[in-house]
Structures are given as C-alpha cells and as structure tokens.
Amino acid sequence: MTAHSPLAIEANGLVKSFGETLAVDGVDLAVPSNSVYGMLGPNGAGKTTVIRMLATLIRPDAGSARVLGHDIVKEADAVRSAVSLTGQLASVDEDLTGRENLILLGRLLGLKRAAAKERSAELLEAFGLSEAATRLVKNYSGGIRRRLDIAASIVVTPKLMFLDEPTTGLDPRSRNQVWGIIRALVEAGTTILLCTQYLEEADQLADGIAVIDHGKVIAEGTPGQLKASVGSGALHVRLLDPDQRPQAERVLQQGLGDVNLATDPAALWASCSDADRAAETLAELTRVGVRIADFSLDQPSLDEVFLALTGHPAEEVSAGQPNALEEEQTA
Amino acid sequence: MSINPTTQAAPSPAADEAAVRKAISSISRPPKASALSAALTFGWRGMLKVKHVPEQLLDVTITPVMFVLMFTYLFGGAIAGSTGEYLDYILPGILVMSVLFTTVYSGVALNTDLTKGVVDRFRSLPIWRPAPLVGSLLGDSVRYVLAGTVIIVLGVILGYRPGAGIGGAIAALALVVLFSFALSWVFTTLGLLLRSPNAVMNAGFMGIFPLTFLSNVFVDPRTLPPVLEAFVDVNPISILATASRGLMEGNAEAGDIAIVLTVAVALTAVFAPLTTRLYRKG
Ligand SMILES: Nc1ncnc2c1ncn2[C@@H]1O[C@H](COP(=O)(O)OP(=O)(O)OP(=O)(O)O)[C@@H](O)[C@H]1O
Ligand SMILES: [Mg+2]
Numbered sequence: 001m002t003a004h005s006p007l008a009i010e011a012n013g014l015v016k017s018f019g020e021t022l023a024v025d026g027v028d029l030a031v032p033s034n035s036v037y038g039m040l041g042p043n044g045a046g047k048t049t050v051i052r053m054l055a056t057l058i059r060p061d062a063g064s065a066r067v068l069g070h071d072i073v074k075e076a077d078a079v080r081s082a083v084s085l086t087g088q089l090a091s092v093d094e095d096l097t098g099r100e101n102l103i104l105l106g107r108l109l110g111l112k113r114a115a116a117k118e119r120s121a122e123l124l125e126a127f128g129l130s131e132a133a134t135r136l137v138k139n140y141s142g143g144i145r146r147r148l149d150i151a152a153s154i155v156v157t158p159k160l161m162f163l164d165e166p167t168t169g170l171d172p173r174s175r176n177q178v179w180g181i182i183r184a185l186v187e188a189g190t191t192i193l194l195c196t197q198y199l200e201e202a203d204q205l206a207d208g209i210a211v212i213d214h215g216k217v218i219a220e221g222t223p224g225q226l227k228a229s230v231g232s233g234a235l236h237v238r239l240l241d242p243d244q245r246p247q248a249e250r251v252l253q254q255g256l257g258d259v260n261l262a263t264d265p266a267a268l269w270a271s272c273s274d275a276d277r278a279a280e281t282l283a284e285l286t287r288v289g290v291r292i293a294d295f296s297l298d299q300p301s302l303d304e305v306f307l308a309l310t311g312h313p314a315e316e317v318s319a320g321q322p323n324a325l326e327e328e329q330t331a
Numbered sequence: 332m333s334i335n336p337t338t339q340a341a342p343s344p345a346a347d348e349a350a351v352r353k354a355i356s357s358i359s360r361p362p363k364a365s366a367l368s369a370a371l372t373f374g375w376r377g378m379l380k381v382k383h384v385p386e387q388l389l390d391v392t393i394t395p396v397m398f399v400l401m402f403t404y405l406f407g408g409a410i411a412g413s414t415g416e417y418l419d420y421i422l423p424g425i426l427v428m429s430v431l432f433t434t435v436y437s438g439v440a441l442n443t444d445l446t447k448g449v450v451d452r453f454r455s456l457p458i459w460r461p462a463p464l465v466g467s468l469l470g471d472s473v474r475y476v477l478a479g480t481v482i483i484v485l486g487v488i489l490g491y492r493p494g495a496g497i498g499g500a501i502a503a504l505a506l507v508v509l510f511s512f513a514l515s516w517v518f519t520t521l522g523l524l525l526r527s528p529n530a531v532m533n534a535g536f537m538g539i540f541p542l543t544f545l546s547n548v549f550v551d552p553r554t555l556p557p558v559l560e561a562f563v564d565v566n567p568i569s570i571l572a573t574a575s576r577g578l579m580e581g582n583a584e585a586g587d588i589a590i591v592l593t594v595a596v597a598l599t600a601v602f603a604p605l606t607t608r609l610y611r612k613g
Contacts, residue, residue, distance in 0.1 A: 055455045058612070081363070081457040089448025095380045107372040108456055110361035119358060126350035136383060147346055152452070156360050177345050184348040188355040 006069070008033040008160050008191040009054060013063035016049050023049040025215035026063065031208070036182070036192045038206030040199065046215040047195040048088050051162045054193070055085045068159055084158035086149050088165050088195070094138040098129055098148045101137060102155055109156040123151040127181070143174025150181055160191045167201060179204060211309055219309050233273035234298050235281065240291040242266040248290045255281035266293065366459035373466020378473065390436065391478040395429040399485050402549070422486040423576040424548035427507055427568065429482055430475045431543060434511045435535035437471045438518030442528045454611065461607040468515050475511045479504040495581030503578040506591060510571055513595035516602035523609035548572050567594045 009031035016024040024046040031037040039047045052058045054067055056076040064071065070078040085091060092101045099120050106116030124133045127147045132140060137148065146166060153161055166182070167175040182205055186192060196202050202209050203223045211219040211226070219226060227233075235256065239248055242265040249268060252259045255277060256270040272278050278297050285292060364372070381387060402425060403418050441464070444450055453463050483493075483500050493500045518535050525531045545559065546568040552560045563569050571591050577583025 052451070055451075057451055057454050077457055080455055081360075083455070085452055085455040087448040087451040089451070091448040091452035093376070093449045094447065095383060096376070097383075100379055104372060104376055105452075105456075107375075108364055108369055108453075108458055108462075110364040112361075115361070122354050122357070125347075126354040127346045154355050155358075157355050157358055180348050181346050181351055184351040185355060188352050190355065 006033060007031060007066075008035075009037070009065065009067050009193060011050075011054070011063065011065035014050060014053055014060045014065060015062040016046075016053060016058065016060055022215055024053070024060075027210075027212070027215070027217055029065075029210060029217070031191065031193060033191050034186070034189055035207040036186055036194055036205050038202035038209040039193065039195045039212055040197070040202045040209055041195075041212035042197055045212045047212060048164055049215075050212070051085070051164050051193065051195060054079075055083060055162050056080055057085075082159045083162065084153040084156075084160075085162045086153045086164065086166060088168075090137075090145050090149050092137050092145065092149050092152055095136065097134050097136055098140070098144075099124060099133040101148065101152055105152050105155045111156070119155060123155065127151045128177075141174075143170050143177065146170060146174070146178055147181065150178070150185075154185070154190075157188075158190065160193070161185065162193050162195075164195045165197065166194070167196075167198065175201075213309075228273060233271070234269050235272040235278045235295065236262075236267065236269040236298070237282070237285070237295045238264065238267040238293045240266070240293045244290045247288065248285055251285050251288060251290065252281060255284060272297065363457055364459075366462060369458040369462035370466040370469060373463050374469035374473075375466075377467050377470020381470075381474075388474070388477065391429075391433055391474045392481050394432070395425065395478050395482045396485055398425050398429055399482055399489070403489060406549075418486065418489060418491050420551075420576075421549065422482070422491045423503060423579050424572050425486075426479055426482050426503065427572045427575055428543050428548050429478050430507050430511050431514060431539060431568065432536075433471075433475055433478050434515040435518050435532060435539060436474075437468060437515040438520075438522035438531045438535055439528045440471075441467065441519050441522035442525065442531045445523070460611060461603065464519060464603075464606055464610060468512055468519070471515060472508055472512050475508045476504065479507060493579040495579055499579045499581055503575040506578060506588065507571065507575055510591055510595050513598040516599055516606055519606045520602050520609065523606060542566060542568055546572060567591065570594075 007030050009029055011027060011029040014024055014027045015022075027046070027050055029037075029039075029050075039050065041047050049058070053060050054065055054072060056072055056079050059073055064073070066072070067079045068082050070082070072079055092098075093104070096104065102120035102123055103116045106119050107113070111119060120133075124130050127150070129144065129148055129151065132144050132148070137145060140148065150163075150166065153163075163182070167178050170178065179201075182192065182194070194202070194205060206223065208222055209220065209226060210217045219229070221229065235252070237248065237252070239245060245261070245266065245268060249259050249261070252268065252270045256272045259268055259270045261268050272281075275297060282292070282295060399422070402421050406417075444467075450463075483504065493503075495502070517538075518531070521534055522531050525534060545563055546566045547563055548568065552563040552569070555563060567590070570587050574583055574587040574591050577587060
C-alpha cells in the first residue's frame with residue numbers, strides 16, 4: 001500500500017438519520033489514494049448512505065469529510081468534478097440504449113458531439129458491449145448492465161470511483177468479469193471505494209476494509225489483519241490409523257492447545273492461525289510415529305470475522321454467493 | 332448463443348482488460364458542459380425516449396382528438412345552439428385545456444424517474460443544477476406543441492378558420508406552450524413531494540380540473556352566477572384562453588398577453604428553484 005500518498009477520502013464522524021432511523025452513526029474513514037477500499041456490511045448497515053454523502057448526493061447531519069481534498073459540503077462541485085458513482089440501483093437509463101447512455105454522459109461531462117460518439121465506441125468495444133450497444137438497457141442481462149454501468153462511470157476518467165455493490169445478483173462468470181474490470185481500473189490509478197456485503201469480494205479486491213454495522217465502523221484493517229484479529233484458523237489432521245488418535249491428540253495439545261475430536265474416528269483438529277506452529281506440530285507428529293493421511297490449515301474466512309465482530313452472521317452470504325473459504329471449512 | 336456463421340472471430344462478449352486500461356487513460360477531462368448544452372442534452376434524452384416508445388405520444392394525440400370531437404358534437408349543440416359557432420368559441424379553449432392537462436404528466440414522469448438509479452448519477456455530475464429538469468421540460472414542450480398542433484389541424488378539418496390565419500394559430504400555440512412550460516414547474520414540484528406517480532396524477536388533476544372548468548374555456552362567464560363569474564374572470568386560465576382566442580382571431584389585447592406572461596414568469600420564479608432544491612436533496 002502507498003503509505004505516503006495523501007488520503008483520497010477522509011471522513012470524520014459522519015452522521016445521517018432518516019426520520020427515526022439512524023442510518024449512519026459516526027463513521028470515520030481514511031482511504032489512501034490509488035487503493036481499493038472496501039466497506040463491508042450486511043443489509044441496512046449504512047454503506048449506501050455513506051457513499052451518498054461522500055458523492056455529495058445528501059448532506060451529513062453531522063461530521064465532515066474531504067474527498068480528494070475537497071470538503072463534501074462546501075466544495076461539492078469540486079468533488080463532483082473528480083468522482084463518479086456507480087450506484088446500487090443500476091445508474092444507467094433503462095429507456096435508452098447502451099450507446100445512447102454513454103453519449104449522454106459524454107455530452108453532460110463536456111465532450112463535443114463527435115468526441116462523445118468516439119468515446120462511447122471505444123468504451124463499448126473495451127467492455128465487450130458492442131453487440132448490446134443498440135439495444136435498450138432494460139433488456140440487458142444483469143452482467144451486461146453492470147459493465148455498462150461501470151463504463152458509464154469512466155466516460156471521463158474519475159480520480160475516485162464509488163462502486164456500490166457492483167456484483168450483487170450476478171452469476172459467478174459475470175462477477176469475475178466485473179472483478180477483472182475493477183482490477184484494471186485500479187492498475188490504471190483510480191481509487192475505488194467499494195461497498196459490498198460479500199466477504200469474499202472484499203477479500204479479493206480490497207487493500208483495506210472497514211467493517212460496518214448499524215451505521216458504525218466496527219473494525220478496520222487489511223483483510224489479513226482482520227482475519228488475524230479473529231485468529232480462528234484451524235489445523236485439521238486425519239490419521240491413517242484411528243488407533244493413533246489419542247497419541248496425536250497429546251501432541252496437538254502440547255503444540256496448539258485445545259484439541260477437538262471430529263466425528264471421523266481418524267480425524268482431529270485444533271485452533272491455529274500460525275503456519276510455523278502448525279508445521280512444527282506436524283513434524284512432531286511424524287517424529288513420534290503418528291502416520292498422517294492428510295492435513296489442512298484453514299485461514300479464518302471473513303464470515304467468521306464478521307460473526308466474531310458483530311455477534312451475528314452476515315445474512316445474505318449463504319444466499320447464493322459461493323464462498324470458497326467456507327467450503328473448505330465444512331470438510 | 333448462436334454460432335457466428337462467418338469465418339471472422341465473433342466479438343468477445345467479455346470485457347477486454349487491456350482495452351479497459353487503455354480506455355481509462357486515453358481521455359482527459361474536458362471543460363465543463365455549459366448550462367445550455369447540459370439542458371439541451373437532457374432534452375435530447377427526452378426525445379430519445381419518445382423515439383424508442385412512440386406509443387407514449389398517444390396521450391398527447393388521442394386525448395385532444397377526443398376532446399375536440401366530444402365538445403364539438405356532444406355539447407356544442409346544447410351550449411351554443413350550433414356546432415359550427417361553438418367550434419369557433421371552443422377550439423382555442425380546447426387547445427388551452429389539452430395542453431395544460433399534459434403538463435401534469437411532466438410531474439408524473441419526474442416522479443417515475445426518481446425511483447431509478449440513474450437520477451443518482453445525474454445528481455453526482457458536475458453540471459448546472461437545474462439542467463435535468465429544464466431539459467426534460469424542454470422535451471415535454473415538444474409534446475405540448477404536438478398536442479396543440481393536432482387540435483388546430485383537426486379544428487381546421489372540422490371547419491374552424493382562425494381569423495388571423497396560420498400566423499395567429501402559431502402565436503396562440505406559442506403562448507399556450509410557454510404558459511404550460513411555466514405551469515409544469517408546479518407539477519414537477521408535486522412530483523418531488525409526493526410518493527407515487529399515481530398520487531402526483533391525482534393531485535395534479537384535482538388541481539387542474541376545477542381550474543379549467545371554472546374558466547371561460549367552455550362557457551361564456553356571463554351566463555354564470557356572480558360569485559363564479561368573478562372567479563372565472565380572474566382565473567389565469569380564462570385570461571390565457573381569452574388571449575389565445577384573441578391571437579387566433581387577430582384581436583388580442585396586449586393586457587391579457589402581459590398578464591399571461593407575468594403569471595408564467597411568477598410560476599417559474601417560484602416553482603423552478605423549489606423543484607431544483609427538492610431534486611438536489613433527493
Ligand atoms: N432515503 C431513505 N429514507 C429513509 N430511510 C433510509 C433511506 N435511505 C436509507 N435508509 C435507511 O437507512 C439504513 C441504512 O441504509 P443503507 O441503504 O445505507 O444500507 P446499506 O448498507 O447500503 O444496505 P444494503 O446492503 O441493503 O444496500 C436502513 O435502515 C435504511 O432503511
Ligand atoms: Mg446499499
């Protein structure tokens with residue numbers, strides 16, 4: 001990460017309520033330039049509201065924020081000139097074609113007619129949308145629509161992009177394509193604030209993550225730090241000979257602490273997030289003559305991070321989003 | 332997906348990451364769009380929607396036709412004695428009424444638009460604040476012109492002959508469209524205040540129906556009870572109808588036109604900034 005670069009987003013104590021609902025309750029953020037920063041949280045956590053404040057769509061009730069050095073209230077126009085927003089609802093015009101959408105935005109951003117047309121052709125090509133260009137957006141599939149949405153956000157290159165749940169509802173292939181585009185944007189030097197409820201997405205894309213729940217940031221760090229703070233990885237071992245399990249149990253006990261016996265009479269596991277300790281323990285098993293059929297060292301998933309931090313699971317996650325980390329653990 | 336029969340490689344349906352990287356760095360930020368250009372671009376957006384769904388012009392073409400036929404043949408004989416005479420009296424009135432009714436749809440359309448994510452993008456653009464609103468009302472004005480033209484042409488087919496000729500008819504249409512543009516700001520304000528397109532439609536017509544019927548659009552106010560007559564005489568819609576009749580017949584009074592323009596400016600001055608404020612706040 002670029003520790004010396006100035007902050008792209010600096011928020012202090014942002015608060016926003018809608019009537020009785022306190023949607024955002026004192027959020028601080030520090031997002032370095034040229035990075036992807038993930039805001040991770042379940043439905044209703046307040047992610048979209050934070051983005052809408054930072055993108056100058058709504059004013060905070062309290063607190064302040066600077067985006068690319070500009071105050072979001074006093075210098076809203078300067079902020080708007082440097083950012084682009086891909087909202088949670090598709091922020092393209094359903095009643096127009098893909099090409100018309102891009103030309104529309106080009107013209108609104110100050111491109112001359114010919115330049116706007118040229119730019120739309122370039123983006124349609126780059127985003128694999130040439131075939132869909134002349135169809136109405138309301139007839140697009142979710143994946144194509146999202147790509148158009150992101151293309152629309154870079155008609156004129158923003159310094160900072162807000163991406164609100166860019167892959168919600170997409171199939172794995174479309175999701176991977178969107179991830180590829182996001183990585184390309186980052187390589188080209190765009191800072192991205194990414195909202196997601198998918199733990200895997202934050203893990204895959206973000207350099208830094210703020211976990212947000214009930215309008216508050218409840219944890220912050222790199223994906224690795226967040227996982228380490230929970231430290232609930234585990235070393236799973238399966239033996240060739242179930243009779244050796246008591247012996248193996250003693251070794252694991254000494255090396256790692258609490259040991260759990262699995263229902264499989266040949267298997268056992270212990271909490272461990274330190275790979276070196278795991279390796280030493282495995283070596284010790286071999287040294288005392290316990291024969292190992294296989295073993296695995298699981299990193300904690302962000303699901304567990306979430307559970308540990310909030311005391312409740314991130315809903316939604318089980319609903320359709322494949323999570324590789326999760327699958328390993330059910331072994 | 333069907334297989335491309337030509338020997339050329341089918342266009343890749345996926346994004347090309349290298350091309351994305353190139354596209355992102357191949358453009359520098361142009362100077363901001365001017366207020367006018369932004370508004371006209373939104374007007375163009377309105378036109379494109381009509382191009383894609385031409386059926387939406389039905390309400391501005393069929394309804395006026397129905398009004399003309401209904402009022403001329405159904406009520407004409409009863410109210411004025413003969414359909415021919417009544418057509419002379421009623422046609423400018425129907426022009427006013429039909430076009431004014433259309434303005435309610437501007438509010439309905441804005442309310443519908445607000446439920447879509449694209450509005451957030453428009454709000455986040457560095458453009459002249461009222462541009463999306465001014466632009467869509469400019470687009471709507473094209474609909475008003477269309478509705479007005481349908482009525483005048485149909486009137487001529489049925490035997491109506493404006494005393495001031497085609498020039499008079501165009502002048503009357505221009506005045507009506509200008510007033511409607513101003514009035515539609517009231518409905519866009521409603522469109523932002525109310526929760527659903529239906530609510531906007533109901534509230535809009537609840538306001539515009541009595542105002543239109545308590546005007547001299549259909550009946551000569553001298554036939555009304557004094558209280559109503561007094562109201563009808565100061566109702567801006569009456570004055571607009573009188574001015575339109577005058578323009579069509581070539582005997583318009585400057586005073587009437589001045590009042591219509593003043594009311595139009597006043598409506599715009601109050602409701603345009605109000606609409607813009609509400610639109611900004613979301
Ligand atoms: N315009 C609004 N009016 C009233 N309440 C709102 C409004 N916008 C958001 N809220 C409420 O504020 C809270 C936070 O909403 P927000 O949309 O920011 O959450 P989120 O983290 O984006 O959730 P999701 O993952 O479902 O998109 C919710 O309780 C929501 O109902
Ligand atoms: Mg949201």
